[in-house]
Amino acid sequence: MIALMTTTSNSAFPKNFVWGVATSAFQIEGASEADGKGPSIWDDFCRIPGAIQDASDGRVACDHYHRWAADLDLIAGLGVDAYRFSVSWPRVQPLGSGAFNEKGFEFYERLVDGMLARGLKPYLTLNHWDLPSALQATGGWENRDTVQRFVDYACEVARRLGDRVVSICTHNEPWVVAVLGNQIGNFAPGIKSRAVSLQVAHHLLLSHGRALTALRDQGCKSELGIVLNLAPTHAATDSEADQAKARLDDGTGLRWYLDPLLKGEYPADVLAHLGADAPKVLPGDLALIKVPLDFLGINYYMRSVSSAGEPWDVKSSGREITDMGWEVYPQGLTELLLRLHHDYTMPPIYITENGAAFQDEVVDGRVHDLRRQTYIANHIEAVAEAMRQGVRVNGYFVWSLLDNFEWASGYAKRFGIVRVDYDTQERTLKDSALWYRAFLSEQKRKGM
Structure with a gap:
């Protein structure tokens, strides 16, 4: 039985609460070689036999590069306040260093101006995983020099667009880049090394901190922050082994990123566990990482369940499972927000991604996706519950606006x-x- 929340306690959402939708450049833009764009690590990864489930790539994707105006009309027609998008680094700086590509920047100038003309607030992400290939050839995020390259790139984007965008996020989900891309290797660039992964994670955080400092030094007025994928971690059983595994998984997945950002330190238990694989951290790095955040973006999809033995079987929960094989667990979002509220001194929070993949069918020109509708509604209610208990959340963005290139799953x-x-x-x-659209219309009507 699917429980559908049809109304939300709108008193939880203040009048200035930001409602939006989200996408990322590589997943929707296409035009992978147009107007001087350079290759990214995802262009390279798509060419590896077997890397992408359906052997597809991002060369066309949703053709947003050419259809951006109609897509912005569509977004505005939903009645949202904001659109979270990302800039393709290799589109505006093909080699990740050196010359910038004017035609690439012209696209984002048109896009941002188009948002403003339609009353949409632009929420910009600098790095949604599409690192320029030329930088990966010199070591990628494992190479400390990439930190400076990112700072230079961030400053140029802010110089050109910072007067018009509400928000600039440095990195989207550094855990994914580090772990899926450089430890497990099922995402670009396809490296399988725990030591490399941890150095990558450190350099991502360091580049974030240095970029925020540089952007503020050059007078950027946008809200500045970072987006993390976070989840509560539960032990599969009450056994001591499972409890210990859950604590460690919480350390590597959540505290490894939040502790340096908000406390200026890596968690001691995780460092002890990593041993020789721990990253090289230079004096002063952690102070640079722990710069004040104007916001923290949280992407939430499911809880994490830890088992010291055989991997936990998601089907054993008896709950609904998405097309990604992920358990539907909206109460985990409330739990996560309350935990962060109690364990950290938090900046303002945005839910920057939340959504679900399900198989859809077109019937007489309609797509009756009740399960996705229910998923979104119940997670909005989970946010409302956290807010009623004192958590400050400033906005919520649905992932995703469009069906798109879903990374290793292709289309x-x-x-x-x-x-x-x-x-x-x-x-x-x-x-x-x-x-x-109807929900947002009702929220705005009640907020008048």
Whole structure:
């Protein structure tokens, strides 16, 4: 039985609460070689046989590069306040250093100005995983020099767009870049080394801190922060072994990123566990990482369940499972927000991604995606519950606006509240989009 929340206690959401939708450059833009764009590590990864589930790539994706105006019209028609998007680093600086690409910047100038003309607040992400290939050739994020390259890039983007964007996020989900990209290797660049992964994580955090300092020094007025994928970690059983594993997994997944950002230190228990694989941290690095945040973005999809023995079987929970094989667990978002509220001195929070992949069917021109609609509604209610208990949350963004290139899954998984026919590029509002539009209209009516 799917419980559908049709109304939310709107008193939890103040009038200035930001409602939005989110995408990322590589997943939707296409035009992978247009107008001087350089290759990214994801362009390279897509060429590895077997790397992408359906053997696809991002060369066309949703063709947003050419269809941006119509897509912005679609976003504005949903009644949202804001659009979270990312800049493709290799589109605006093909080699990740040196000359900038004017045609690439012209695209983002048009995009941002188009948002403003439609009354949409631009929320910009600098790094949503598409590192320029030329930088990976010199070591990628394992190479400390990439930190400076990122700072230079961030400063140029802010110089050109910072007067018009509400918010600038340095990195989206550094855990994914570090662990999936450089330890497990099922994401770009496909490296399998725990030691490399941890050095990558440190350099991502260091580049974040240094970029924020540099942006403030040059007078950037946008809200500045970072986005992490976070989840509560539960032990599969009450056994001592499972409890210990859950504590360690919480350390590597959550505290490894939040502790340096908010406390200026890496968790001692995780450092002890890592031994020789721990990253090289130079004197002063942690002070540079722990710069004040104007906001913390949180991407939430599911809880984490830890087992010291055989991997936990998600089907054993008896709960609904998405097309990604992820358990639907909205109460975990409330739990996470309350835990952060109690354990850290938190900056303002945005839920920068939340959504679900399900198999969709088009029937008479409609997509009846009740499960996605329910997922979004119940997670909004989870945010409301946390706010009623004192957590400050400033906004919520649905992932994703469009069906798109879902990384290693290719086009096999659909997260969008708008369906994309990849043969024709036709966009169709799913029932979840219609529900979200109606929900936001009601929120605004009550807030008058």
